Amino acid sequence: MNNLANDDENRPITGDPADEVEEFAGGEVSARHGRVNGWLMVVYAILFVWAIYYGITYWGGLGPGLDY
Numbered sequence: 001m002n003n004l005a006n007d008d009e010n011r012p013i014t015g016d017p018a019d020e021v022e023e024f025a026g027g028e029v030s031a032r033h034g035r036v037n038g039w040l041m042v043v044y045a046i047l048f049v050w051a052i053y054y055g056i057t058y059w060g061g062l063g064p065g066l067d068y
Contacts, residue, residue: 021032 019032021030023030
């Protein structure tokens with residue numbers, strides 16, 4: 001019995017949507033569903049905390065030299 005899909009990509013039939021590959025630009029770009037790496041989530045958290053700190057510390061007023 002053939003374990004391959006009936007399309008021309010010959011992908012295995014697993015039923016898991018994370019295994020499906022979408023192709024764009026004539027097959028030059030491919031994407032699939034996955035999860036975000038833990039280190040990238042840490043970077044996002046650090047940038048968020050920095051943005052809050054910057055907003056509280058440096059934002060506001062009329063600008064440099066315009067404080068009356």
